[in-house]
Amino acid sequence: MEGAAPGQRRFELHWRDAEPDVRITSLSILSPAWPDIVLPLPAEPNGKGPWFTLKEGSAYRLKCIFSVRANIVSGLCYTNTVWKTGIRVDSSKEMLGTFSPQTEPYTYLTPEETTPSGIFARGSYSARTKFLDDDRKCYVEMNYTFDIRREWLWS
Numbered sequence: 001m002e003g004a005a006p007g008q009r010r011f012e013l014h015w016r017d018a019e020p021d022v023r024i025t026s027l028s029i030l031s032p033a034w035p036d037i038v039l040p041l042p043a044e045p046n047g048k049g050p051w052f053t054l055k056e057g058s059a060y061r062l063k064c065i066f067s068v069r070a071n072i073v074s075g076l077c078y079t080n081t082v083w084k085t086g087i088r089v090d091s092s093k094e095m096l097g098t099f100s101p102q103t104e105p106y107t108y109l110t111p112e113e114t115t116p117s118g119i120f121a122r123g124s125y126s127a128r129t130k131f132l133d134d135d136r137k138c139y140v141e142m143n144y145t146f147d148i149r150r151e152w153l154w155s
Contacts (some may be wrong), residue, residue, distance in 0.1 A: 021073050022139040023129060025105055026065040033058050034152050055152045057117035062110040066131075068099045075134025076112070077115040082127045089125075089126065096131075115148055122148050 020077060029037040029052060037052050054060060064078070082090040096108050115121070124147050131140040 021101075022066055022068055022076065022099075022133075024064060024066045024140050026133065028063040029054070029058045029060050030063050030109075031058055034051075034062075036085045039138075050147045051083075053147040053149055053152070054115045056115055056121055056148050056150060058123055058152075059112050059114050063113050064096075064108045064110075065105050066108070067105045068101050072098065072100045073133050074098045077134075079130045079132065080127060081153075082125050082145055084123060084125050102136075122150060 004035055024041060027039040027041060029039070031037075031054075039052060062078075076096045078094045078096060079120065080090070081088060094110055124145055126143070126145050129140075129142045129144075130138055132138050143146050
């Protein structure tokens with residue numbers, strides 16, 4: 001081997017970013033009044049407008065599909081903080097549970113919520129979503145913007 005003394009082996013170590021124990025594979029917004037909105041992952045700020053748009057006063061749920069690999073994840077939770085014009089208007093934390101590694105992905109549906117309505121509720125919002133475990137290890141953190149409008153946007 002080049003660079004090694006006779007009778008010795010040369011050892012090379014290649015560092016790679018370890019795959020996280022929790023991997024979010026799909027996020028969707030479900031509403032009985034509108035087809036599912038599948039959000040592209042990873043969420044990257046693009047400066048081209050909101051990540052999604054919701055209708056004011058509409059019921060919705062978040063559907064998260066994720067996989068757990070290598071280690072048991074204890075106390076996985078979802079946090080979401082929302083701001084409008086720099087003022088925090090909502091903050092929520094949802095405990096998903098404890099999950100062990102398995103080949104099939106897990107699916108979690110949040111409880112149903114309703115978007116705010118009225119002239120003051122309409123507009124652009126910014127938000128931060130995190131998936132953390134009970135050791136405060138963060139698996140996913142997303143910053144994004146969304147709109148609440150009077151009507152659904154037809155595509």
